[in-house]
Amino acid sequence: MKRWLGKAETALGNHSDRLNAINIFPVADGDTGTNLYLTVRAAARSLAAGTGQPAQVDVGAVLSTAGQAALEEARGNSGTLFSVFLCAAAEPLEGHTRLTSTLLAAALNRAQIRAWSALSDPVPGTMLSVMESAARAAAAVDAGQNGDDSNHALGLALDAAVEGALAAVIQTEDQLDALTTAHVVDAGGVGMLLILDCLRSAVMGVELQSELLDGLHGYDVADPHIHADMPDDDGVEVMCTINLSPLNAATLRQRLDEIGESVIMSQVGSGADAGGNYRWRVHVHVPDPEPAVAIIRSLGEPSQVSISELALPREPDASAVNTAGHER
Template sequence: MTTPTMNQKIHADSKAMSKWLERMVKSLGNHSDRLNAINIFPVADGDTGSNLYLTARSAHDAVSKLETENIGELLAMASRAAMESARGNSGTLLGVFLAGVAEPLFGVERLTAPVLATALERGKVRAWSALSEPVSGTMLSVLDVVAKTARATNRTSGLEPASKAALVEMLDALCLAAEAAVVATENELGALHKAQIVDAGAVGMLIVLDELRGALLGHIIDPDEYSRLHGYDIQDPHIHDEVSNETGVEVMCTINLDALGAATLRGHLDSIGDSVIMSPVNSTEDGYRWRVHVHVPEADTALDMIRSLGSPVNVTVTDLCTHDG
């Protein structure tokens, strides 16, 4: 990590955040094949990299021509687009994370260390609460460690909280912590430990955070720095091919529900499937517009249940056993 100088130029406005989304798309695209190759959890379907890239691209495309100084407005619009067109577990959680980060940033025109710490905490809370059964050793662990690191750095730093130096200090600390959290995933999940690899979604989140730091500080991220992560070397085979694939389908949709309807649907989906993710996209007159994700043996069982509570749109059904990255 580079130590900031008094004259270091730092970009922390809405244009820098738009640049972050742009860099995120490019970097996830460049790394998608390797992320696909080590994707074995929760399903060895080899598409984590592709899902993150396509979801991030939707987020960036939605705001590429938006002119605003309001960072929260920019990220909220990006997150809605990401959630509406999210791909898979990882893409859905990326969209949810962005939505959480946006919430404390409405009206904010310049990012500071304290504001960033609050935004990362909110992003973590939204991501963890979206899953019915959150699992450590995944991208959630990275978000947890990063939020804690940001809080601790903000609390113990001797620098002026709103200063450029304090922001640089926090960005450096949280990216180092994120990398350590990725390394730790190998020993947090049995499947990863057996395969001797780190979690694909966790690496994806590390890339997202590295590009945040890069966009704000004007740094170029060396793609080779990820090659030391277990299983990530470019010469390694597609490890997910060696792991038994889960049968069944992934069902995703968007639906308007009130609080009772949302709780009812989550309970029903928990009873028939797994990898259940539900998160509000935006408010409506009668409740919220929800993004829904679930893995089930048969699509009709989930779709019939969903349709009994409302009219889903943006419905996708994907065979879990046929993903090829």
Template sequence: MNVKIHANSQAMAKWLERVVKSLGNHSDRLNAINIFPVADGDTGSNLYLTARAAHDAISKLETDSIGEMLTMASRAAMESARGNSGTLLAVFLAGMAEPLCGVERLTAPLLATALERGKVRAWSALSEPVAGTMLSVMEVAANVARRTHRASSLEPASKAALTEILEAICVAAEDAVVATESELGVLHEAQIVDAGAVGMLIILDELRGALQGHVIDPDEYAQFHGYDIQDPHIHQGVSNGSGVEVMCTINLDALGAATLRGQLDALGDSVIMSPVNPTNEGYRWRVHVHVPVAEDALNAIRGVGSPVNVSITDLCTHDG
């Protein structure tokens, strides 16, 4: 079976380039249906800006190692991550990079392992992960990749086996997006799918497109409930409450990280903490939390270290 596919570091760099372009094209529609965890209408923008930071970091990198490239991309994405969705994308890329260290060509078993690591890192980063979101798409993709690889009769290192997995995960991811509407009550009530889940599907579709060298038809997403409605934005009709999003980067040892996570869990929600890279005394961590009052979170953060790259965003602001 002669399969046209490219799976080296250049193809993976092309993937990130395509993701930036596609998320940019879809950002307005993703913003329009962004109502969970808060209806602030910025999921599309956050995914796009985070992906752009990842791609910019490796745009001039010359390496044959897929893992090295994705590690650099994920660290840049983490430092510049925007919102829940952007942070989880950065964490997912960091997880994918781990088993690909020194790898020059992606294969079916390596992709299955990379998707599994990305899923685990993303689910673990959240204090209270919620199904019916982009996490569910990550999980379905990883599970289907593993099952497809184990059941395949094809040579594991062959291009045909990689094509088989790529096709399987994209079909399954699409089904997972449809399922989000029934998994989360707020989505079911609004009769829409989850914005972050659609964004994750776009990212996986572009992976398949980049490796196989074909263009993804943007009209295929029109089937999703609410996705063809842009004006007015659906999120504008959803009650959003109040509060702020606080993000920062901070150096912490294991005890400091555990202490801070516990304190932030008590103060707010949507707590995401993920290591960016190792330091002499622990790790550099990216921190994300939604709280009623920013100073409460900042006091807790300053109590364990010295934060940098601090950003505070009003959750009532509608960017869409």
């Protein structure tokens, strides 16, 4: 699992420029690659920070640690949804010391369901569709393995998951009008495809599939930044972490839905505090931040509040990303 997230951090760093270039949905702000990279980096570094401690042999516990770190530092829609994916994938793996085909299928299925449910208004043709297709493909292969827990069976399920993800990425262009018009595939979907291929590579000890992205519309290194020619999106992205009761969490989601878009709310951790409140990560796009922040503060005291202009991409450390988009 550490190797997977480390590989994903490197791959997303190498591909962030091209992912940014085709990022036009839900907002043409050219930052999906950056957001995914920074979020996966947070997950990877949370595990690296444990060096020197006794080795954790519970696969679910390792991924849960990484998922919580990613959720606390998640960037944008794509980073938040990946964090939800990672936290949910950890749950069926709790108490297990190795991955099997059946556990992989269960983890991918739990993760895609949780990601779909985190969004108030989930849309097909995004990384959600890629997650779902990967989960369905892995489950179909596992169903034919009759409980085989060998590495061979796991390899078949991982191959199927990546193939399913690739098929879903290709389909995104026809699922969203904005992508059809621009003749590109979904940036978040491509990022998720890369992450899944890194999982396959890390678990099976094989190389990443260098030809995996060949032919995806808009993804050639010579292609321009599609979003650069589109009008700037007004508004801001507001994110925070806050402790809320289940009732107040439902109230917050409803009120943010009324004033904004791309509302994502996901629970951080599984336990309630002494007052019966749960920790939530909140994400919303709004025309003006003040009303959203006021609504949030009316229900609790938020932490890690960030407000970012949608028209301005947030860049990571320049030295961490190959801006030419090439593999290093």
